[in-house]
Structures are given as structure tokens and as C-alpha cells.
Amino acid sequence: MGKGRAPCCAKVGLNKGSWTPEEDMRLIAYIQKYGHANWRALPKQAGLLRCGKSCRLRWINYLRPDLKRGNFTAEEEEAIIKLHGLLGNKWSKIASCLPGRTDNEIKNVWNTHLKKRVSPAGEERGAAGSKKKKKKKTTKAAAGGGAEAPLPLPSPSPSSSTTTTNFSSGDSGEQQSNNMSKEADDELDLENFEMMPMLDVDDPSFGFGTLVDTAPAPYGSAVSVSASAATSPCASSTSPPPASAPPGVDDLLVLPEIDMGHELWSIIDGDAAEAPAPRCQRNPAEPTNGADAGSHGAEGKEWWLEDLERELGLWGTVEDYQYPMGPQGLLVADHPDPLPAMVDDPVSCYFQAGPASAVLQELPGYPVPATAVTGSINQMGL
Template identity: 55%
Template sequence: MGRGRAPCCAKVGLNRGSWTPQEDMRLVAYIQKHGHSNWRALPKQAGLLRCGKSCRLRWINYLRPDLKRGNFTVEEEETIMRLHGMLGNKWSKIAACLPGRTDNEIKNVWNTHLKKKVALREQQQKAGAATKNGAGAGTPVTDSSSASSSTTTTNNSSAGSDSGDQCGTSKEPDAAADASPLRDIDVWDMLVDAPAAAQPMLSSPCSSSSLTTCAGGAEDLIELPVMDIEPDIWSIIDGEGADGSGARHGDADATAPCTGAAAVSTSEAGEAAGDWWLEDLEKELGLWGPTEDPLAQTDLLVDHTGFGPLSDCNSEGDPVSTYFQTGPHNAAAELQDVELQLELELELEPSSSAALVL
């Protein structure tokens, strides 16, 4: 097997470091509309000065609508500790057993909390074994004070996996679906269902790999913002890929219909879901709410964005900026014209979509 390595982050001219709210919104908007079948082509098509890898990570670890936020529950911690005892540092496999949690998140939690916790338990076990001279072998998670209340019969979906194999053996979405009924849920379906459920961020089993290309049905969930980027940057980033390596999987795939999410289609419910989710996202990003101080938000835009031209567009031209300044509802209407134009340009000239300038 050949193992060519696609140059990615080494490219010059790309933003690095923390993501700005504008970048987040742009990425979310694009993925909602077109999906993410081709991460490498995505930033270009979405008008992001990021490498595909960075976009993927950002989406998987932070922007995915099905992510749980907040602290890990005791059950989750127990599950992680138990699975880690069986699987080791197979974070992605462990994450597959914890709906709404990412491998990165689990890894961090392990390194910061659970590792110590497990070490402490082992010490206690040894101490206990020394006195009792006995059992407990092979059970990495024996109860200790706090966690034991749940008696390791975790009510998580993963809990059913008495043997971690169930979760770990396959990353195939189908296989994952077998592991838990929750895995039938599609993130885009949730976008529709969630508002009715009035749940902030529903947990979903979607592992990172199970979230492929689902935007086809959610096309109208959100308007895709447009930004102004130096066209030259993409020739740098693309390198020799003038023929568009992305084109191979590119636009056709990006808009490919999603299996389960087809039901979403372009319904009003879908739009409502999009509004709801974006609203929630904005809240997460600290951008949502009554615009008592629009200037503050403008400052946010200007100060944090790495896009000069975008800053120039803040006041009037850029729909994302408008979005932040006027709120999601007004902006949705204001963006319609922009979206139409963008669609036209994308269809007419997919390879140079990054050069979109309004």
C-alpha cells in the first residue's frame, strides 16, 4: 500500500490557531449546505483560510450539532475508565461508545482527570489486596466512593457494551448502529427534531466517521455566507492541484443526497431547525442575544478575524457580519439574495468559488 502524504498544514497563507466565530459560522454554514464529503476542498469552497484538516477537527471536536457539552457524568467517566482498561488509548473507539463525546475530549479528560483517578484506585486496590490478599483482578474499575453509586451499570448507550468490543470493533456507521439504537439518529434529523424536543444539544452517537456527507437534505437550513479572499492564496494552497484534486470528490459529492436526512429536505421545519441550531451555536459562541451593543460585536469581528477583506465587509457587504450584527432571524432574510448569487457562482465556476467577491 502506498502511503503518500498530502501536504496540508504546511501550506503558507493559512490561518492557524484558534478559530474565530466568523470562521465557525462559515464552516457550519457551508457544511449545513453542502456537507463535508471532501475536507480538502471544503475550505476553499467555503471561503475559509484553513486547511481541510483544521476544518475537519474543528467540526468534529467543536461544531458538530450532536456534541454534548459540559462536564462528563460519572457514568461517562466510568465508561471511559472501563473501556480504557480494555482498549487502551484507542480514543476513537472509546468515543464511539460515548454519544456526543469526541475522541479529543475523552483524551483530554483521561489525561487530566481519569488517569489520576485510575492510578489512585489502583493504589487503593493494592492496599486493599494487601490486606485481604484477594480478588479484584482484571476489573480495572472497581467501585470507589463516588462512582460506585452507579454500580457500573451505566445507563449510557455504551453501558450495554459489557464487552467493549461491541463498540470498538468497527467504525462503520452501520456497525455502530447495531451497537446502539441511538446510532440510527442522524445529526441532520436531529436538527429538525430538536426544536420540538426543546433540547439544547442532543447527544448523538455519531462518531466522527459517521457524519459523512449529510447536507444534501438540509440545503436550506442556513444561508451560506460569502467572503472575499485573495484568489492567489488558493493557487498557493492547491499547489499543483489546478485540476482540482477536490474535483474528484468535489462538488458532486458535496451535494450528494444524504441517506437518512433526505427527509429533512427544504421544509420549513428544516429552516426552523437551522435557526434553532444557529441560535444555539451563537449562544455558545457568545454572539447571540439582543444587540444592545452592536459596536461590541463589530469589534469582535474586526479584532479577531484574520480576513482583511472580511473586515472591510463588516458594515454592509458580508452576510456573516450582518448575521452577527443583526441577529440570526433578520440575517436569514438578508442573506437570501447573497445565497442566490453564491449558488449561481458555485454552479457556474466551482473551481474558483473562493474568488467570490460581492
């Protein structure tokens, strides 16, 4: 157990606080190339002055390609309320039922308004909450209002016209969330929780049962922002990445000299209005509701992918990669810093590091909808 735990950020002079675009880019680039088999070693290898924990969190909660971001739909909120009633503060489990949403995000949403909505005391506030504010969460208003009947405990009311959630397990009062034992947790007949339509994500294979077990499944040992496969992120999480990790890599990441703070994300976002050149048909309004992420045409994806990779300097061939990959990911024991150019000057050298990999897109098992990437990165507000 926790004994002998290595000191974290604070104790070893690592960076803390908000991530800079450079750090984000570095992390993304690194994971694209090598995956994240070892979070602890990742920051060092990627040249990040962060602890692995921090990197993991950043990736999971913010940079992961399949994140929906954007507002929670009324359906999602309702699902959260119901799931919370069933699972309690098992945010990760709840998150696993809401593809594209992170446990942290759900936790925040719950603590900031859903909880108030559910609790009698917060009922009024919920209504008052319509005064709303904030840039995001517009759906809240929609979900709010009178619909906020105190929801002591989610009873699997199929009455929810918007959700076909089917909770077959005890919806009885004793399902007091926080007191739920692990066993009780396991006993939940989650398999019968069929599937949540609004979660969909165009993944027919998405199922509650699977999610519960594989949960926030990491995106395999490697992730490609440019995967061309049509499969959804969910699918990738349920089907483990191929044992054979990406071929090796030996070149440095080559990132174009672009303005990280704004241009880059505009590019990634495919925002024709701001990007140097038109890149995709993506609907600018999309982020408001990620439910349709990944619903773009295949051809659009492809050229978007290619374009994006070129922009990021991620366009390359398999020959570019020669670092050996082992079952645990990259065999880094003696491989040089994959981003050596960044070491001396993390920022200025960042974009000059070598050709990065586009190879992952060739690999089966790393299907990441390009649109998901645009969606998530788009929300970075950079």
C-alpha cells in the first residue's frame, strides 16, 4: 500500500498548477507517439516537469481525444442523478456510463448543481440557479426549472422520456449512495442497465456492463489523434490495444512553429475562421453538445487528419520509428529522451523536435475519431 511512495510534484520541484499549451502539446505529442504505458516515467521521457499523476490527470480529464466537453445535456444530467443514486460517489463508474465525460467533470457537475437540484434544500437554488451564468452549461437551464422535482433517490422511472435508462436493480431507498459497500456495488445489476442512448457515441457495442468493468479505460498504451478507424473511443476502450505496441520510434517530434496559444488550437479545432486555412466541415457550434462528436463524414475526417498531422508535424512514415516497444510500452530503459531538443529550451525547442508519428493511425486498436479530438481540444479555450 502506499508505503514508500515516491514524492510527488511539490517535493521535487516539478511544475504545479495550470498546464501551459506547451505542456499540453508535449504531452499529446508524446502520448501519440509512445502511448502512456507508464505514467510515472512519462513526464521524464516527455520532458515534462510534471509528475506522472499530473500528466495522467491532464490527459484523462482534458486532453484525451474522445472527450465530449461542452455542456451536459439534460439526458446526461438525468443519467448522472440516477447513476449517483445507484452508485453513490463512484464517479469513475458513473463516468464510464457517460462516454466522453470524465469522473472529474461529472463530480464537478454534481457538486455544483445536480446535488442542489436533488436535495430539497437546494431545490430553490436550482431554480434560482437559472439565473445562470458562466460560459458553458447552457443545458443546465433547460434541465433546470420545474423539472427539478426533488429526486431523493433515483427510481428507475422509465418515465423519463429522454432517457431509456433501464435500472433493473434495487431502486429501493436503501440504495444510499455513499454507504454502498463495494459488494453492493458489484451486485448492482448493471448489465441490465442496457445502454444509454444519449451516450451512444455511435458505438453499437457500447454497453453498460462493459463499461463498468473496463471503465475509464485508458486508450490503450498508445493513442493516436489521427486514427482513421470508424470505431468509437468506447470501442477502443473495450478492446485492448494490440499486444504489439506501435513499432518503435526514433525520431524526434517535429512540431511546426506555430502559435501555441491560439493558432494551434484553431488549427486543431478546424476553425476555418481562425485557422490558416479551411480544414474541415466541422460545425462550430458542435462543442455545445458533444453528443454528436464523431458524427462527421469519413472523408472529412481523413483530410482533417492528414491536415492536422501535417500541421503538427505528425506526418511521417513507419520507418521513422524505431524505438522498441515492449508489452509495457516503450522500452525506455536506455532510449534517449524522445524529445531531447526540448530539454535545453522546452518552449523554443519544442517545435523543432523531430518528425513525429503518424504511424499510430495505421495501427488497429487506436481508433480515435478525429472529431473527438477537435472537440476536446477545441474546448481548451486557447
